[in-house]
Amino acid sequence: MNGEGRDVGPGARESRPPSGTPLARRAGVALYEEVKADLTRRLVAGESPPGVKLPSEASLAQGYGTNRLTVRRALADLARGGVVRTEHGVGTFVREPSVRHRIDDGQGSLSESMAERGLSVVHQVIEVTEEPSATGPPEFPRWPGATVRLRHRRSLEDTPWSLSEAVLPAALAPRDWDGTESPFTRLTRDTGIAVRRARRSFSADAATADDARWLDIQTGTPLLIVTGVNTDAEGNDLAHIQHHTRADRTEYVVNLLV
Amino acid sequence: MNGEGRDVGPGARESRPPSGTPLARRAGVALYEEVKADLTRRLVAGESPPGVKLPSEASLAQGYGTNRLTVRRALADLARGGVVRTEHGVGTFVREPSVRHRIDDGQGSLSESMAERGLSVVHQVIEVTEEPSATGPPEFPRWPGATVRLRHRRSLEDTPWSLSEAVLPAALAPRDWDGTESPFTRLTRDTGIAVRRARRSFSADAATADDARWLDIQTGTPLLIVTGVNTDAEGNDLAHIQHHTRADRTEYVVNLLV
DNA sequence: TAGTGGTCTAGACCACTCA
DNA sequence: GAGTGGTCTAGACCACTAG
Structure with a gap:
């Protein structure tokens, strides 16, 4: 005292x-x-x-x-x-x-908005699985055929930040992805297709043992779960995404009034 | 088997x-x-x-x-x-x-959108405290004076659902609130002021012992934390709100593209 | 090898609910 | 009062990290 x-x-x-x-x-x-x-x-x-x-x-x-x-x-x-x-x-x-990284809503990718603030974002590919079109629940009308399930980890400033999954048509999946940019930034660069963030759904859940291992936290720790759909400029579904995000480092801000 | x-x-x-x-x-x-x-x-x-x-x-x-x-x-x-x-x-x-109550983004209140689906919402007042204007962090330019901190619990179909807090000018706080409608629905009915949901911020956190008691869950259970600001039609701040919501029963859906 | 956290056991007592 | 979950103890062994 x-x-x-x-x-x-x-x-x-x-x-x-x-x-x-x-x-x-x-x-x-x-x-x-x-x-x-x-x-x-x-x-x-x-x-x-x-x-x-x-x-x-x-x-x-x-x-x-x-x-x-x-x-x-x-x-x-x-x-x-x-x-x-x-x-x-x-x-x-x-x-x-617990510096909460405010992710203001915007049409730019996370990597881009973080880079603007001088923060480094690194993506590390965990698993890439290709599935025949029949099995995947999501449907991609304009890109029939196989889909790719891309699991990766995003780190902010060398700290694990989210365990993310993207399901998208195999034709659009990035090859030789080095992780320095978001898979969708890369997609735009490769194909010229503009990616728009459409619906987002927020929930929370306890970290599973797998989450915990990748995110360097304890099992049961609260995670912010963000799921959603990315579309092209015409509103066609491009990809289904899911982020398991460390809640102690995240605040997701959305402006409902435009 | x-x-x-x-x-x-x-x-x-x-x-x-x-x-x-x-x-x-x-x-x-x-x-x-x-x-x-x-x-x-x-x-x-x-x-x-x-x-x-x-x-x-x-x-x-x-x-x-x-x-x-x-x-x-x-x-x-x-x-x-x-x-x-x-x-x-x-x-x-x-x-x-775990029926996840999808709260589609809309300008109606939770009570209203749930009532449309035949679900009952009940608000139970936990605590009402009045504070001189100087102490409260939020500022309400158009309604100077004391502010009221309104803590209440929302239940859906008789199940505790969220522990909520609203800070608003004392002049606008509902009197003799019976909990059958949202405090803001009541505000509109009483004063004619239209309430709009503006910024919303999403995060997650572990339930405190207090959360746990009111929400009938276990300490440490993940909660979806939604904070935000409600405004009038002109965009003036009316109230600051915070919901500690049971994540096992919640999915908050936001449409980013209009 | 020493020190640390991670797991597991056996047993005890308490607080709560309900017949 | 019987049965249940909630808390606590004492002690053991293991897995991991670092000097």
Whole structure:
């Protein structure tokens, strides 16, 4: 509680980790909730800047005079809430400030609008599967034939940001995609077809184990799910897209009034 | 796997609960993930229609030949994912079909568009606080003076659906609001001012303990967070709104092309 | 190899619901 | 009071990371 600044030594990232205190237990409130509240108080209160390593679970448990599992439960909740981040075999850290990347609605692609702000976007292809036209649920009247399912990961500033999927006619799928631009920017460059973002649908869901692995988050963490359709200038469906986006880094802004 | 129908007896809700099987463990996959996968297989595969009560945690644990805590961990994940629902002292149940209420973008209020589909919407006032104009962050140029913060819960078909907050000039806040219509529908009826939905921002977050209590869900469950501004016909800000919406029941559809 | 988080067990007690 | 989910403990072992 002394008013000294956070004068951390060179390279030091350990400044003032929360240590144990006797918890004031209230009737009807679970112990792990108390631990969670106490940790939140200490972390959010700013005593521990982002990146600070928390004491080990064992020592936290000892400090609180409780079981390690109780501490783990509190930490798991905080991780799902985006307050801390755990690394297996390394430790638990205060999360970087959840800078929410505002994605203002516009007809430009994400990569383009981010580039305008000096942010780097990288796409990494995860899986490309080609399916005969019969199987895919979406229909592409003007481009009959096989469809391609393109799974890729988008990263912003080297941080995993979304797990995305695009289903589009094989004839339009980019070849030798290097990921420096969006697949649709590439499509326009290759074919001259203008891509327009049409319907968008928003929901949320818990991260699956697969989501978690690719997005470097914990299973169960809330994701913003954006699905939609891209069309050409005439309004014909070009592609069906789905993004599983890290909610702690995303805010999708739409202007309903034009 | 037999093809019989789900001829449940009168009042019976117990048809074919998943019982224990020896789990095929795979290297590197946690036991609770296997349990989760097995339960999901059985439930989603349709062997157990919504509302069916699962066996108790103790008997599931015995059936799987594992510890109760392992089963609990699997069930907690499924609950966060909206697959099952637990009731303290009663049991665990397969969730009602996650009918995603599509909220097509339109200028009508939620209550109105839902009423058109024969769905009932009920608003329940949780808290009304009046604040002097100086404190509230939003500014309402045309209506100076105190602002009112209106917290309410919206339920669809008797199911909690969103925890909502509206901040608007005290002069416009509805008096004696009975909750049968949206506060803004009421505002239009009272004052004749047309309310337009302007900017909307979408994100997701984990349910806090408070969210969880009001929405009848589990802490940590993903919520769709919709914030925005309502304006009058001239585009002046009328109110700032925020909805914490149950993601398992929501899909917010926006048409970007007009 | 030491330290960390990840998983799992066995058992206990409590809080809640309902017959 | 029986049965259910909710919490908590003590202790064990594993998987991963880094010096």
